[in-house]
Amino acid sequence: MFLQAALLMFHSCLGLCGAAAQHMELERIKTCGIKCSQDLQCNTKPAYFFADSCQMPADGLTVSSVFRNLSFSTVMTCEGHQRCSLHLGIHTTVQLPESIHGLSVCSQTPGMLRKCRIVRMSKASRRMTSGMQVELEDNCTDVYPQQQVKVTLTTVPSYCGITQSGNYVAPDCSWKDLRRLVPECITGSLSYDINAERKELRVTVSDMLDDEDYQLRLCHKDFICAGTGANALIMKEEVNKSAILPYFRPLPCLCIEVKPSGTQFPHRESPLKGSLIPAGLVCGDGCSQSAGLEEMWHGIHFDTSAGVLSWEPACPVTATVALCQRGGEDGVCTDLQQASQNVSRGKITFAQVDPHPQLCMKFRAGHQSWIRCPFVGRFQAWDVTVMRHADHKEAKLTSHMNATFSVHACAPSEGPAVCRATGTHAVIYVGAHASVGLNVTDTHSCFYVRRTDVTYAPTILHCLTEERSEPAALFATPANQMLIAVIVPVGLWLTAVIIVTLVLHVRLTDSAPVCDVSQHRDRRSAL
Structure with a gap:
């Protein structure tokens, strides 16, 4: 003690x-x-x-x-x-x-x-x-x-x-x-108002050097303070020494930097630590591990030609980034094996990634986690379609690129989320813009499908209950393309003929003479 x-x-x-x-x-x-x-x-x-x-x-x-x-x-x-x-x-x-x-x-x-x-x-x-x-x-x-x-x-x-x-x-x-009397340290006092709706900062500088102009800018603080492009100059002649600086995202390391034009000693403040960002985030000291990191998880990039998924932090942060597979209605994202990396400042990359909507990135910092799914709403590289016919159902695996798939058949035992393996397994190669039929032996069968020609891929469950009344292939086959090439021009030609005929009919009707009934009656009486 x-x-x-x-x-x-x-x-x-x-x-x-x-x-x-x-x-x-x-x-x-x-x-x-x-x-x-x-x-x-x-x-x-x-x-x-x-x-x-x-x-x-x-x-x-x-x-x-x-x-x-x-x-x-x-x-x-x-x-x-x-x-x-x-x-x-x-x-x-x-x-x-x-x-x-x-x-x-x-x-x-x-x-x-x-x-x-x-x-x-x-x-x-x-x-x-x-x-x-x-x-x-x-x-x-x-x-x-x-x-x-x-x-x-x-x-x-x-x-x-x-x-x-x-x-x-x-x-x-x-x-x-020093702040009051030494020119290198007299950077003025900062005050600012935040307009969160318009994403603007109104910055006011007081206690300035009497004969100096002041430069203002917004920057992201790390080893250096990298400018965001928002800057302004306050002239010494101005009575109201203030300026408006727009910002893009309220990141934890966003700072206001102000310095006299004639000195190299800037003064920085963190304008967002008490307003848009929860308290505890200090400019230049990195990110808090408990709150205020929602804006950090932007900037996910996917190189479609190389199949590389990458992300780079805009601020220094101690976090773990993992690839995960998002489930159904519960929204749980299960981590893929050996798909986790630690990050602080540099860019992290995952090579050979299957761009499937259920493949997501999970960010962990402190005791919190965030899920971002970069492939939702994008063009899907492959899919399984189930079509219903009069006496049977048909399943097809269609791919946009040359790819190899592992297909495991299973039967649901306790709902669609639980599938019992039937022992049937196949490795299928599908060419670009092609489809391959899946062997359907049971009307209640399901398939676990996963790409095997990449390093990181989700395992997707497709069941025959997910049927479609008409074929809905992701990509047009050569036969379909020929049929479209014939039908579309003929349809357009017929539509143009009908429109021209209707227009001519309306004009002829408007220009025809109107019969005078009273004159017709007079002629009959004269006879």
């Missing part, structure tokens, strides 16, 4: 100390420089030459006898409103004998050349402070937010092994002082 309490207090202290550090104010200085204690006058000059080879130190001269400690801090100089810069403060305590004339202070950042300065004291000062501890403070090393710096102190002249070094990381832009 004591150990658990101690660990809890330790983690709480880390969080509180980190949060408090972000609200600390950095020390302000007017100008940078080097100061030495004991009222010593320290002179500095840049060192543009390579370090001289070291010489062996005198007896009794060790690292601990010269350098006592080394610490770092960050200080700030400001030239006006929102125009502050950061400097690395180097603090050390040294004990300089008369054989050491000064120190070399070198700093180096990743990818940059080393910069050095020589700090010297006069001979009179060295005599006066011989055997005494001297504090040295140097705050003229420029740094940028979150920059890593390695500092090395050596003696002048250089004595082998008498060096002291340390590493430091400058504060990042989460510090309050």
Whole structure:
């Protein structure tokens, strides 16, 4: 219990100390420089030459006898409103004998050349402070937010092994002082309204740099933030600094990125984590394993020529993708054997897939699962048709492509979902746009049919009770094509003749003279 309490207090202290550090104010200085204690006058000059080879130190001269400690801090100089810069403060305590004339202070950042300065004291000062501890403070090393710096102190002249070094990381832009005063960190404050119906975000930026334009865009956060194409520019002259950004899908990694046009340090927010997406999804930290992943399972693609089914996640996600066969009314999707893959970022593929409507993809993340059936409503590659005749039924297997099928006969025992094997098995090859008859020995027989020329295929149950009153082949045979070629033109010709005849009849009827009955009567009376 004591150990658990101690660990809890330790983690709480880390969080509180980190949060408090972000609200600390950095020390302000007017100008940078080097100061030495004991009222010593320290002179500095840049060192543009390579370090001289070291010489062996005198007896009794060790690292601990010269350098006592080394610490770092960050200080700030400001030239006006929102125009502050950061400097690395180097603090050390040294004990300089008369054989050491000064120190070399070198700093180096990743990818940059080393910069050095020589700090010297006069001979009179060295005599006066011989055997005494001297504090040295140097705050003229420029740094940028979150920059890593390695500092090395050596003696002048250089004595082998008498060096002291340390590493430091400058504060990042989460510090309050940096967000308000350092241009690289002043990206403004974001606020946004979501129009879920129109799929738009109205983004407003405040607390901006006074003389900078701002670039806004939507991006998907992973190792980098990949743009979605939605972007806008807010000009510094605009009074209402807002813009509308359309989005396609509310993915968990969808973020707003805003940055001044003159800097490379963007600021990002996740606009959808509390509205369209359930809480708990944080921009850039991947996807939650409990909720909010409904929009992730899009982008399933099938290459019809190669028979390859693929899917690539739009956001980083820890999930399992499997192929499964969907059942009847219960909708249960049973996993196929050895058809499961783990995914986090890269594309997953299943080669040699039978594109049948009952073949689906099952996505599992955490304790949830989602089913997507990419072949429903598409052109079916093969099917079994059952036709009823006067005295018998006929079953045909029709295929759109060259394929091999395994057919197992069975008889239903407890409904159509349960089928008892009868021992009859056949391997059938069906050519493209062709049909093959299935041997029907029992009016209640069923067939389990599965493609065997592919790696991933469902096993489909077809029963003779699923009959059709007329043949309904998936593809036209050559005989049918010839019959259609003759009947269709003749039918169109007859229809055109009938329409022309009716039109002429109507026009002749309208133009015929109308008989005047009164004149006819007068003629009869005259006779």
